[in-house]
Amino acid sequence: MQLTIPSILGYEVIARDAVASLAKRFGLAPERIEDIKTALCEACTNAIEHGNHADPQRKVRVVCTIDEQHLIIEVCDEGTDPPVLPKKPVEWPICPYTSFRGRGLMLMAALADEVTVVPDALTGTCVRLIFYRHPTNVVVDVS
Amino acid sequence: MLEDELTVNIRQRDGVAVIDLIGDVTTFAEEKINNAYRQVTARGERFILFNFRQNDYINSAGIAILIGIVTEVNQNGQRLAVSGLSPHFQKIFRMVGLAQYAEIYQTEDEAISAFRRLNTLE
Numbered sequence: 001m002q003l004t005i006p007s008i009l010g011y012e013v014i015a016r017d018a019v020a021s022l023a024k025r026f027g028l029a030p031e032r033i034e035d036i037k038t039a040l041c042e043a044c045t046n047a048i049e050h051g052n053h054a055d056p057q058r059k060v061r062v063v064c065t066i067d068e069q070h071l072i073i074e075v076c077d078e079g080t081d082p083p084v085l086p087k088k089p090v091e092w093p094i095c096p097y098t099s100f101r102g103r104g105l106m107l108m109a110a111l112a113d114e115v116t117v118v119p120d121a122l123t124g125t126c127v128r129l130i131f132y133r134h135p136t137n138v139v140v141d142v143s
Numbered sequence: 144m145l146e147d148e149l150t151v152n153i154r155q156r157d158g159v160a161v162i163d164l165i166g167d168v169t170t171f172a173e174e175k176i177n178n179a180y181r182q183v184t185a186r187g188e189r190f191i192l193f194n195f196r197q198n199d200y201i202n203s204a205g206i207a208i209l210i211g212i213v214t215e216v217n218q219n220g221q222r223l224a225v226s227g228l229s230p231h232f233q234k235i236f237r238m239v240g241l242a243q244y245a246e247i248y249q250t251e252d253e254a255i256s257a258f259r260r261l262n263t264l265e
Contacts (some may be wrong), residue, residue: 009170013200032177041202081200103239104203 003062005044007052007077012044015062019073026066028133035111036071036131042104043075043127050084051077051125069133076126083125085117147203151175153182159258160188161207165196166203169243180212184260186254191216194251195227213244222261228253 001022005011016037023033050059055126058078065072085105109115114130148167153160156222160183164176183191193209195201216223224246228236248254 016200031231033239039200041200045202052224107203107235109240124170130153137218 001064004059005062006056007048007054007058007060008056009045009048009054011060012041012048015044015060016041019062019064022064022066023071026071028071028131032131032133036073036129037109038076039129039131040073042108043073043129046104046127047075047077047125051079052077058129071131071133073129073131074125074126075129078102078124080121080124083117083119147177151179153179155209156251156261157255157259159190159255161192161194162178163194164194164198166198167200167204168195168198168208169200170204170208171256172205172207176208176212180215184215184221189221190262191221192224192251193221193225193245193252194254194257195217195225195232198228198232201235203239206235206241209245210239213241217244222258224254224257225237226247 001018003015003018005015019040020033020037024030024101025038025077028036040062044062047060051088052060059075060078061076063074063076101124110129113135114128116128116130118128119123119125147233147259148169150163151172152165154163155161162179162183163200165174165207168176174178180191188212197232201251213223223244225236225241226248227250233247236245236247241247
């Protein structure tokens with residue numbers, strides 16, 4: 001499923017509702033869907049505010065795929081500046097806060113099972129959020 | 144512009160200033176929530192309860208507003224609690240550290256009872 005929303009705060013709710021509907025139809029647990037909704041909204045608002053500088057002409061693309069084990073969401077902005085990130089995603093939950101804001105990254109890292117940020121000066125930055133359908137059943141291949 | 148989805152009501156119950164937050168708590172809520180807090184503070188209220196209702200959407204910008212108020216509550220010698228949050232948002236509030244500064248209760252009645260006990264002790 002792919003959605004494109006304008007960089008206007010509030011539109012992230014449209015993407016949230018669509019992804020939540022998809023997740024529900026594919027049988028994800030209600031509490032897992034709540035995690036997905038919160039993390040997705042944080043990724044979208046970051047893309048709108050920081051990636052696209054709230055320029056309504058710039059779009060945010062949300063791509064959601066789902067299979068037997070995962071729900072994967074990509075949130076991509078059209079920003080040309082590299083994102084300023086406090087350390088690696090794995091460290092976000094323990095980063096000290098420098099202002100009242102800034103907890104969105106922490107929430108994404110705490111709620112999703114995997115978070116990846118891929119900056120691209122030409123096409124914008126993509127945040128990839130992966131949610132395991134059954135977190136305890138996922139086999140991690142370390143070979 | 145999308146519709147503003149928050150309604151704020153202020154009422155008094157058993158010596159507690161109850162601020163009902165009905166709807167979404169996002170960056171758009173800043174003025175309404177801060178105004179409500181300033182109103183009850185100007186009245187000299189010491190015990191304040193944010194009573195959440197029908198909150199489908201609370202994001203980090205909304206949480207930042209509440210963290211700003213927590214800071215003022217501490218400076219003003221007030222006591223703050225929250226009630227009515229869904230289990231998911233109770234978890235979120237604990238994740239971001241808000242639970243360190245504001246007691247979280249399931250219901251308004253539980254919060255009012257706790258404030259009453261606190262008022263008796265103090």
